[in-house]
Amino acid sequence: MKITSMRANHVEEPLGFCLDNLSLSWKAAEAEGKKTVSSRVSIALDPDFQTIVSDSGWRGDIDSLSYCPELALAPRTRYYWKAEVKSDAGEEASGVSWFETAKRDEVWEASWITIPEKESAHPLLRQEFSLNAPVRRARAYVCGLGLYELYLNGKKVGDEYLTPNCNDYRLWIQYQTYDITSQLCQGENVVGAMLGNGWYKGRFGFEKMPDGIFGDRFGFLCEIHIELENGEEICVVSDPTWKWYPSPILESGIYDGEMYDARLLSKDWCLPGGGEAFRPTVLLENLTFQKLTERYSLPVKAFEALPVKEVIHTPKGETVLDFGQEITGWVEFVCREPYGKKVFLQYCEILQDGCFHNENLRSARAEMTYISDGQERFVRPHFTYYGFRYVRVQMEGEVDPYAFAARVVHSDLEFTGHLETSDSRVNRLIQNAFWSQRGNFLDVPTDCPQRDERMGWTGDAQIFAATASFNMYSPAFYRKYMHDMLEEQQHMFHGSVAHVVPMVIRRTGEGWPNYGSCGWSDAAAVIPWTEYVFYGDKELLREQYANMRLWAECLIREDKATGGKYLRQTGFHFADWLALDCSKENRFGGTDPFFVASAYYYYSIVLTAKAACVLGLDADAQRYSGIAEKIKAAFQKEYLIPGGGTKPGTQTSYVVALYFGLVPEEDIAHTAALLRKKLEEDNVHLTTGFVGTPYLCPTLSRNGSNDYAYRLLFNDDFPSWLYEVKMGATTIWERWNSVLPDGYLNKVDDMNSLNHYAYGSIVEWMYRDMAGINPCEDVPGFRKIRIKPQPDPRLGSVDAELETPFGLCRSAWRYENGKLAFDLTIPYDTEAEVTLPIDGNITVNGKEVTASSFRLTAGSYHFEA
Numbered sequence: 001m002k003i004t005s006m007r008a009n010h011v012e013e014p015l016g017f018c019l020d021n022l023s024l025s026w027k028a029a030e031a032e033g034k035k036t037v038s039s040r041v042s043i044a045l046d047p048d049f050q051t052i053v054s055d056s057g058w059r060g061d062i063d064s065l066s067y068c069p070e071l072a073l074a075p076r077t078r079y080y081w082k083a084e085v086k087s088d089a090g091e092e093a094s095g096v097s098w099f100e101t102a103k104r105d106e107v108w109e110a111s112w113i114t115i116p117e118k119e120s121a122h123p124l125l126r127q128e129f130s131l132n133a134p135v136r137r138a139r140a141y142v143c144g145l146g147l148y149e150l151y152l153n154g155k156k157v158g159d160e161y162l163t164p165n166c167n168d169y170r171l172w173i174q175y176q177t178y179d180i181t182s183q184l185c186q187g188e189n190v191v192g193a194m195l196g197n198g199w200y201k202g203r204f205g206f207e208k209m210p211d212g213i214f215g216d217r218f219g220f221l222c223e224i225h226i227e228l229e230n231g232e233e234i235c236v237v238s239d240p241t242w243k244w245y246p247s248p249i250l251e252s253g254i255y256d257g258e259m260y261d262a263r264l265l266s267k268d269w270c271l272p273g274g275g276e277a278f279r280p281t282v283l284l285e286n287l288t289f290q291k292l293t294e295r296y297s298l299p300v301k302a303f304e305a306l307p308v309k310e311v312i313h314t315p316k317g318e319t320v321l322d323f324g325q326e327i328t329g330w331v332e333f334v335c336r337e338p339y340g341k342k343v344f345l346q347y348c349e350i351l352q353d354g355c356f357h358n359e360n361l362r363s364a365r366a367e368m369t370y371i372s373d374g375q376e377r378f379v380r381p382h383f384t385y386y387g388f389r390y391v392r393v394q395m396e397g398e399v400d401p402y403a404f405a406a407r408v409v410h411s412d413l414e415f416t417g418h419l420e421t422s423d424s425r426v427n428r429l430i431q432n433a434f435w436s437q438r439g440n441f442l443d444v445p446t447d448c449p450q451r452d453e454r455m456g457w458t459g460d461a462q463i464f465a466a467t468a469s470f471n472m473y474s475p476a477f478y479r480k481y482m483h484d485m486l487e488e489q490q491h492m493f494h495g496s497v498a499h500v501v502p503m504v505i506r507r508t509g510e511g512w513p514n515y516g517s518c519g520w521s522d523a524a525a526v527i528p529w530t531e532y533v534f535y536g537d538k539e540l541l542r543e544q545y546a547n548m549r550l551w552a553e554c555l556i557r558e559d560k561a562t563g564g565k566y567l568r569q570t571g572f573h574f575a576d577w578l579a580l581d582c583s584k585e586n587r588f589g590g591t592d593p594f595f596v597a598s599a600y601y602y603y604s605i606v607l608t609a610k611a612a613c614v615l616g617l618d619a620d621a622q623r624y625s626g627i628a629e630k631i632k633a634a635f636q637k638e639y640l641i642p643g644g645g646t647k648p649g650t651q652t653s654y655v656v657a658l659y660f661g662l663v664p665e666e667d668i669a670h671t672a673a674l675l676r677k678k679l680e681e682d683n684v685h686l687t688t689g690f691v692g693t694p695y696l697c698p699t700l701s702r703n704g705s706n707d708y709a710y711r712l713l714f715n716d717d718f719p720s721w722l723y724e725v726k727m728g729a730t731t732i733w734e735r736w737n738s739v740l741p742d743g744y745l746n747k748v749d750d751m752n753s754l755n756h757y758a759y760g761s762i763v764e765w766m767y768r769d770m771a772g773i774n775p776c777e778d779v780p781g782f783r784k785i786r787i788k789p790q791p792d793p794r795l796g797s798v799d800a801e802l803e804t805p806f807g808l809c810r811s812a813w814r815y816e817n818g819k820l821a822f823d824l825t826i827p828y829d830t831e832a833e834v835t836l837p838i839d840g841n842i843t844v845n846g847k848e849v850t851a852s853s854f855r856l857t858a859g860s861y862h863f864e865a
Contacts, residue, residue, distance in 0.1 A: 003027070066540070113242055114217050124193070128189070131186050140177070143222075147164070151194070169215065177294075240280060325435065330406075334379070335379050339373060343394075387448065436760050467760060479544075535780070589691075589692075605624050640667070649674075651679065694764065719737065789822065
């Protein structure tokens with residue numbers, strides 16, 4: 001037995017993260033026992049636990065999902081914590097980890113600095129300082145606007161990129177903390193920084209948006225605290241004694257890419273004795289953000305490098321590198337070009353007529369220009385990223401494919417789910433959803449990573465949240481997103497929720513407001529509840545209940561202002577976005593937007609009532625439950641047909657009404673039958689859009705129509721998931737027909753992304769219904785697991801593994817020689833309610849039984865029909 005996955009606020013060994021509402025969690029692994037009987041958590045200021053500041057003592061009520069010590073945290077302090085566990089088999093185990101605070105409420109000694117206002121160049125910054133003894137410990141607390149990279153003595157600090165990340169800079173800005181102990185030395189040292197435009201200062205928003213929607217000046221803040229071995233403490237701070245010089249980066253932008261002239265970079269710009277040409281900086285005044293806070297964002301890191309799969313010489317004479325997989329990140333290369341020669345890269349998702357094609361990126365140039373200084377150099381961009389599979393290379397010399405690699409870049413989340421079937425097409429679909437999540441989880445859950453958008457659309461985020469949480473360990477990632485949303489709810493939208501977070505849309509073309517749409521703004525309720533059910537952290541739910549309650553009150557207030565009908569029949573709504581049951585000119589689908597809005601009104605209020613109940617907020621729970629019942633009654637009267645059915649009669653209307661629990665109990669069977677009939681009318685092909693699709697297959701499987709769910713899965717003509725696979729997709733598309741059968745891009749609406757994860761929500765159904773792995777709302781965090789696989793002989797086998805907060809859960813089934821076999825693994829400290837679709841005698845680990853439902857504790861089990 002051992003202790004693993006020790007986390008503070010869902011981050012392993014967090015350095016400088018926001019640790020308000022401190023929550024500690026861990027797993028016990030490799031245990032012979034079934035349950036934990038007692039636990040103890042202690043916190044100390046030293047790794048030997050000689051100076052203990054908190055000790056729970058041995059208790060039976062400590063929850064490994066979330067233990068919240070009563071401890072006032074000091075600034076700039078490392079705390080060591082130990083989790084000790086005893087099992088019901090007499091085993092004992094302990095594990096030690098740490099978390100470290102940032103400045104918290106300390107007053108900053110550093111000042112914001114910038115370059116003179118008349119200057120427009122991207123700056124390099126530097127400051128020299130001397131240390132008269134070896135370094136015991138050193139930390140740098142840093143922020144830069146728009147983006148920054150920190151350097152010490154000529155080397156980059158840390159392994160993350162695109163800091164200080166993407167959030168609503170009008171309201172808050174994050175700073176990062178670095179352990180720089182190993183990069184300092186006795187004697188002369190130099191700290192340097194490189195700045196780029198990023199989201200703050202560059203172009204961000206749709207194509208008509210100007211640069212600098214958050215700010216128009218570069219800025220840098222740095223405070224370095226150093227403890228020397230002789231006991232002396234030194235603080236190096238940013239102030240006007242720092243110097244600057246124009247950077248070799250001539251252009252940088254999230255959408256347009258980067259231009260880098262290596263001839264302009266002095267090798268010693270960040271080394272002692274260098275920087276002779278550097279000029280004085282000035283104080284940066286009139287910053288408009290409301291607060292500077294410790295980081296919430298997980299680091300954005302560079303992961304595997306993909307080699308060139310093929311060098312394509314196109315009919316137009318272009319040289320295009322195909323990396324075989326659409327990713328988010330950039331291309332790295334070794335440049336050996338002569339002095340002054342350029343390497344020019346352009347990125348795209350697809351070829352057309354065998355040639356490079358980037359028109360679907362709209363106004364995003366997505367380029368990289370590197371001008372050689374004549375030396376062999378390793379080259380990467382600094383302040384941009386791209387969504388791509390193909391790269392067109394223009395250079396004077398011959399293109400050496402071995403000199404190029406595509407680097408995958410995204411937020412650092414642990415991969416938790418693995419799902420494999422006997423059908424290679426389905427496996428490719430699963431991988432497409434996974435790659436789309438990787439490509440769009442870059443600090444913000446974006447819609448797409450390649451065109452002039454890359455925004456945190458709330459509708460996409462909420463419908464994919466469960467799939468995301470099967471694939472990856474996501475609570476810290478969503479915590480940052482929900483915090484950004486909350487800041488805007490509180491300070492900008494009177495409780496309502498923007499359609500993109502952070503909110504950057506300024507134009508209101510086509511009469512669209514920037515907030516309040518059903519399905520999009522309901523992310524304020526859906527995401528917190530989803531994360532609670534998956535991870536069981538009550539403190540995180542308590543923090544995000546503010547989002548839920550603000551949105552609930554906004555809905556109720558809007559309802560009262562429009563007559564108090566307990567329906568939502570006003571305002572703009574994306575509704576069933578991009579559904580196929582309407583004219584091509586209508587992107588909102590054939591389901592009445594107010595039907596969808598009223599259904600989501602009910603759903604958000606129900607989820608808020610559930611959260612209030614969990615948190616012991618009885619008055620809120622009772623009030624919201626009462627309102628929800630009134631909404632249900634009004635909805636049934638307005639939109640449902642007595643005896644079964646919906647007045648819109650669309651696939652999405654049946655699905656939403658059934659999934660959200662709005663259909664009277666006595667009408668569920670007939671409404672489900674009408675959904676099947678509607679599917680038959682549509683040749684058993686989906687017509688659903690962003691709202692209906694995530695719930696379609698789950699609704700079928702849970703209402704006696706599992707065969708229809710599999711028929712939809714196995715369709716490989718338009719519209720279907722496997723049509724994309726058949727057409728060579730390596731990520732999920734924005735539209736069901738983003739690429740037409742003839743291989744040409746669908747140019748409808750000038751809105752066609754080939755990496756858009758929303759429809760990848762089918763993977764949630766695969767885990768929950770195909771494999772049958774479900775968390776339980778009443779005992780969340782997979783402490784109780786409901787396993788109910790629904791096999792289909794058209795798929796020979798399924799094997800799903802999920803690393804839950806308690807350990808590995810596995811559900812696998814296969815058809816073999818006319819028999820159906822199941823293999824289940826239940827993690828330590830959990831129990832599972834298992835229902836298998838088997839009639840008659842079965843064997844469990846070789847023993848005959850007659851039941852088909854079981855309550856299992858930790859262990860591995862083999863069932864055969």
